[in-house]
Amino acid sequence: MARSNTPDDIPGVASRRAALRLLDAVLRRGDPLDQAAPPVLRGIERGADRALALAIAQEALRWMADLDALIDGATRQILPEDAKARSVLRIMLAQALRLDMPGHAVVATGLPLLMGGPRRLAHGVFSAVTKGDARLPEAPTLPPAVAARWQAAWPDRVDGIARGLAEPPPLDLTLRDPAETAQWAERLGGMSLAPGHVRIARAGAIEALPGFAEGAWWVQDLAASVPARLLGAGEGRRALDLCAAPGGKTLQLAAAGWSVTALDKSARRVERLEDNLKRSQLEAEVVVADALKWQPEVKFDAILLDAPCSATGTCRRHPDVLHRNPGIDELVALQKAMLERAAGWLAPGGRLVYAVCSLEPEEGEAQAAAFTGLAPLPIGDDELPGGLKAADGWFRSDPGMLADAGGIDGFFAARWVKG
Numbered sequence: 121m122a123r124s125n126t127p128d129d130i131p132g133v134a135s136r137r138a139a140l141r142l143l144d145a146v147l148r149r150g151d152p153l154d155q156a157a158p159p160v161l162r163g164i165e166r167g168a169d170r171a172l173a174l175a176i177a178q179e180a181l182r183w184m185a186d187l188d189a190l191i192d193g194a195t196r197q198i199l200p201e202d203a204k205a206r207s208v209l210r211i212m213l214a215q216a217l218r219l220d221m222p223g224h225a226v227v228a229t230g231l232p233l234l235m236g237g238p239r240r241l242a243h244g245v246f247s248a249v250t251k252g253d254a255r256l257p258e259a260p261t262l263p264p265a266v267a268a269r270w271q272a273a274w275p276d277r278v279d280g281i282a283r284g285l286a287e288p289p290p291l292d293l294t295l296r297d298p299a300e301t302a303q304w305a306e307r308l309g310g311m312s313l314a315p316g317h318v319r320i321a322r323a324g325a326i327e328a329l330p331g332f333a334e335g336a337w338w339v340q341d342l343a344a345s346v347p348a349r350l351l352g353a354g355e356g357r358r359a360l361d362l363c364a365a366p367g368g369k370t371l372q373l374a375a376a377g378w379s380v381t382a383l384d385k386s387a388r389r390v391e392r393l394e395d396n397l398k399r400s401q402l403e404a405e406v407v408v409a410d411a412l413k414w415q416p417e418v419k420f421d422a423i424l425l426d427a428p429c430s431a432t433g434t435c436r437r438h439p440d441v442l443h444r445n446p447g448i449d450e451l452v453a454l455q456k457a458m459l460e461r462a463a464g465w466l467a468p469g470g471r472l473v474y475a476v477c478s479l480e481p482e483e484g485e486a487q488a489a490a491f492t493g494l495a496p497l498p499i500g501d502d503e504l505p506g507g508l509k510a511a512d513g514w515f516r517s518d519p520g521m522l523a524d525a526g527g528i529d530g531f532f533a534a535r536w537v538k539g
C-alpha cells in the first residue's frame with residue numbers, strides 16, 4: 121500500500137520542525153535548550169540536520185525581540201505572542217537573516233509547518249521582510265525583563281554585553297598539560313589567552329578534533345577556567361569540588377595535582393563527569409550526594425563551590441537563558457546555604473573559591489559581600505587571563521569583555537581563606 125506523504129517527507133522539514141519544537145520547549149515550558157534537545161533531535165538521522173535544528177533555535181532565541189519587531193512591522197494585525205505562525209516566522213527569519221539560507225529554501229521548509237494554518241500570511245510576512253531593506257541591529261535587543269535587570273546592575277556595561285551576545289562564541293579548550301599550550305595552539309590552529317587555554321573557531325564535531333580522544337583537552341569557556349586557576353597547584357593536597365558535574369573544574373584540579381573529591385547531586389550528570397575523567401586519564405573520588413545533606417569525613421585544603429545559578433553569563437552559547445525565569449531568589453538562598461556549609465569543611469589555611477556563571481549581582485557580588493564566615497583572600501590582576509582586571513578583589517567577567525579576541529562568558533568568583 122502506498123504511504124501518503126507527510127510534510128516531514130519534504131527534505132529539510134524535519135529539522136525545521138525540530139527547531140520549532142525546541143523554541144516551544146523553551147518559551148512555553150521553560151525548559152533549558154540543552155535538556156530539550158536530546159529527545160527532540162533523536163529522530164533526526166544526520167548530524168548536520170541536528171546541528172542545523174539547534175542553530176536555528178539558538179539564533180531565533182538570540183534575536184527574538186528583533187525578529188518579532190520585523191514580524192510586527194509587516195503584519196496589519198499583530199500576531200499573538202504564542203501564535204504558531206509567529207514561531208514559524210521566527211525560525212524562518214532566523215535562517216534567512218542569521219544563517220544566510222536562501223529564501224526559497226526557507227519558504228519550502230517553513231510553510232509546511234503551518235499545514236492547515238495561515239500559510240499565506242506567513243509567506244507574505246516573510247517576503248515583505250526579506251525583500252525589503254529590513255536589517256537586524258548590530259546587537260540583539262534584550263528581552264525586557266533581562267534588559268531591566270542588567271541596565272540596573274551594569275549601566276555602563278549593558279550595551280557591550282548585548283554586542284557580545286550578537287554572535288555564537290568561539291570554542292575554548294582547557295589543556296590537561298599547560299606546558300603544551302603553544303604546541304596545541306599551533307596544532308589546532310587556535311590562539312591562547314592564558315597558559316593551558318586554546319581558543320579555536322567554532323568547530324563541527326568536537327570528537328573529530330586532534331587531542332579529543334586521548335583527553336589532551338576539554339571544552340571549557342575561558343571564564344569557567346578561572347575559579348580552579350585561583351586555587352593554584354595542589355601538590356597532592358585535598359580538594360573538594362562541590363557541584364562538580366560535568367566536571368570541567370574537577371579535571372582542572374586533578375590536572376593541577378590536587379587529590380580531588382568531586383560531588384554532585386545529579387547521577388546523570390555525574391556519569392558525564394566519569395566519562396570525562398576516563399577520557400582525560402585523570403582521577404577523582406566521585407560522590408553522588410546532596411551538598412546540603414552530605415558530611416565529609418575529612419577537612420579539605422581547598423574547596424571549589426561552583427554553585428547552581430541562573431547561568432545568565434552563558435547567554436552567548438545558551439541564548440535560551442534570556443527567555444527563562446531564572447528564579448534568582450531561590451538560587452540565592454541555595455547558594456548561601458552551600459557556602460556556609462562548605463566553609464565549615466576547610467582545614468586551617470584552606471582556601472574556598474565560590475563561583476557562578478551568572479550576570480546577576482545577587483548571585484555574585486552581593487552573595488560574596490554578605491558572606492562573613494572566612495577571611496577574604498583578594499584575587500590579583502596577575503591571576504586572571506587575557507589581561508582582565510580584578511574588581512574589588514573579585515573576578516567578574518561579562519560577554520562584552522575581550523571583544524577583539526572573541527569575547528568571554530559572564531562569570532563571578534570570590535576567594536576566602538580559613539585562618
Ligand SMILES: C[S@@+](CC[C@H](N)C(=O)[O-])C[C@H]1O[C@@H](n2cnc3c(N)ncnc32)[C@H](O)[C@@H]1O
Pocket residue numbers: 362363364365366367368369370383384385386389409410411412426427428429
Ligand atoms: C554550575 S553546574 C556545575 C558545573 C561544574 N562545576 C563544571 O565545571 O563542569 C552546578 C551543578 O550543581 C549541581 N547541584 C545542584 N544542586 C545541588 C545540590 N544540592 N547538591 C549537589 N549538587 C547540586 C547540579 O547537578 C549541577 O551539576
